Amino acid sequence: MIIAGPTASGKSALALALSRLVPATIINADASQVYADLRILSARPSAEEEAQAPHRLFGHIDGAESCSAAHWAAQAKAAIAEAHDSQRLPVLVGGTGLYLRTLLDGIAPVPEIDPHIRQSVRAMDAAEAHQRLSAVDAEAAARLNPNDTTRIARALEVALSTGRTLADWQQVLEGGLATSVSLSAMLLLPPRDWLRARCDARFDTMLESGAFDEVEALLARRLDANLPVMRAIGVREIAAMITDPSCRDTKTEEAKAATRQFAKRQYTWFRNQSPPDWAWSEAKLDDASINELAIKLRDTALTR
Secondary structure: OEEEOOOOOOHHHHHHHHHOOOOEEEEEOOOOOOEHHHOOOOOOOOHHHHOOOOEEOOOOEOOOOOOOHHHHHHHHHHHHHHHHHOOOEEEEEEOOHHHHHHHHHEEOOOOOOOHHHHHHHHOOOHHHHHHHHHHHOHHHHHHOOOOOHHHHHHHHHHHHHHOOOHHHHOOOOEEOOOOOOOOOEEEEOOOHHHHHHHHHHHHHHHHHOOHHHHHHHHHHHOOOOOOHHHHOOOHHHHHHHHHOHHHHHHHHHHHHHHHHHHHHHHHHHHHHHOOOOOEEEOOOOOHHHHHHHHHHHHHHHHOO
């Protein structure tokens, strides 16, 4: 079972409601929630919520590391197997489309990147990396947003290290689960105005619930600023507030705007990429609708 959708759409609450109806193991499929350092800013389930059902791949990666889609997919396969062995329904919950696509479709067999090339690419600023990519993979450079530093760096390091474009490698994918498991999926795409309001309210709650302490602890570690944990939405904005409390209102709005934009990109991606056999829910999820939807998911899972 997959429960997917943009941030703040109600995925975790639905997964917990389902776990109260059928023995389930909840498996994280969110790229920020894998990091131990980001319980609050990633909106990871609380300790009390995690105690309600087995949870896997939540907060299990140290912030000094970077968790790739391939690494996550390998761990997710192991967690799914563990759930099956325990006679529990594996419920993957998250909004990271790349993680889910990698798990279901497999991954291109790209060789390990030369560490010296990776270091030089990651040291480039966005403009320089995009310009270099234009020279070695013009198609990718034209397709990618010039400010999408992560994807540009990945495409560039692959081209420079292997002599082949990432798109070329992706012609053949290996290790996907889609054809070897019985799969049902629910995609949550609530009304956009409701989702935007939820994003704003949730960031306010984060600030009141320890986000400042979480970011202070991160800053004390003096981690590489390019690590995913340091680039998570809210980290830089809260770090600025810590340095200069007078900018709190401005930085709060910047973080909220970034969250809304992130949710919008996820919304669009899922609507355009998800297979037609995925069930969709466009409802505003309250307690009653979550329970009703959980019953439908339980019935679907039990008939497969």
